[in-house]
Amino acid sequence: MGMRRRGQELEQAILKAAQDELLESGYAGLTMERVAKRAGTNKNALYRRWPHRAALGVAAYAELAATRTVIPDTGSLRGDVLALLRAANDHWSSPLGEILRGLLSAAGDDPELLSVLHARVSGGDSGAGMWQAVLRRAGIEVTPRVATVAMGLLRNEFVTRGTPHVPDDVLVEIVDEVYLPLVTGHLSSGAGRGRSAPAASAQER
Amino acid sequence: MGMRRRGQELEQAILKAAQDELLESGYAGLTMERVAKRAGTNKNALYRRWPHRAALGVAAYAELAATRTVIPDTGSLRGDVLALLRAANDHWSSPLGEILRGLLSAAGDDPELLSVLHARVSGGDSGAGMWQAVLRRAGIEVTPRVATVAMGLLRNEFVTRGTPHVPDDVLVEIVDEVYLPLVTGHLSSGAGRGRSAPAASAQER
DNA sequence: TTCCCTTAGGTACGGTACGTACCGTACCCT
């Protein structure tokens, strides 16, 4: 019987199968045997390409999560910042986020895999670039450390809580009690272009 | 042959054995069979008390890490804050910290176990209480959220990096770029009792 | 076309460790 797949074609089939398994059962349910069977091949083909389960999991996830967050423009700095945090919060509690949590948990000691994962995540929600972009629109120029404070605190909430979804109150708290007070202290003198950054207003939800 | 241990006595022996295994081989090396053998009993006695490996691991760790951080008093707010961060950083990269990381990784989905772990950790290094105490000495009164910002950011660094030890530069950065600017904005008018909180001085290392 | 070399596919292991089942026996309590 012909139709024996090779190289790229087989590799894609395996990755597709691995992704399906991830979406169905999470990383915990991703077993080499099931992926192999689902892809219509056997474990050999997998181990020829990835040294171990975690590597396959990361590769599959990386292809799955190749989405890029768009920088929001709500008209106010507060709105933009909240939008970024909410997007990250939603992603984290989405099916994809659950997979990511499993992977982080499993690859927690392998620095190489971790860097791949964080490269993925950084592009998605925590790169300093987008934060500085949002701040610059409000006439604020800060170091990367300061710019990403809000995201860092949110990520800390993810880790601390067991629950996947952080209540919106907490996001608002981070923004109003910490982030805006911090960055508005760095307001460049003559800038602002009509934007205001109220430190603690109850408006905008 | 008498001397059959029961109840508390046996339980303590098992926990002791589990702790020894944790210290020797980390959580990854903690197997039910080895613990049982080391405690001079068998797996039954273990499973009668803890539903699975992770629960035993958490219980053993909780008893092991029953240490309380003392609130530092270096004479300046900046010194106190840095001391707290450095203590947490050291703990995280210590043998105990490595065990904790393994446990967090393994119990990552079980909210009950996670809460036990975090209760332990909170008492150890992240409780809002000690942060507010240190701030109060400098005449600063803030919400728990603001008070614990530094610790939250440090914990975020732990997660983001693969490496167990965060460079001291980063701690200094968190303190000087974020934490002190943030909290000194909350200085109560007439207080201070001789303490100063320079936002970004190069002194004190 | 023919030959060969790379790579897929099949199957069976070895190894580890979790969690369970069963059974006999020591200890405690009444």
Added chain:
DNA sequence: AGGGTACGGTACGTACCGTACCTAAGGGAA
């Protein structure tokens, strides 16, 4: 005594990782 409860011993069943070994396909070079 006698019974209940817990311990100790041992053997499984299951799951899954990673590896070894062999056969077969199919593409490219001669």
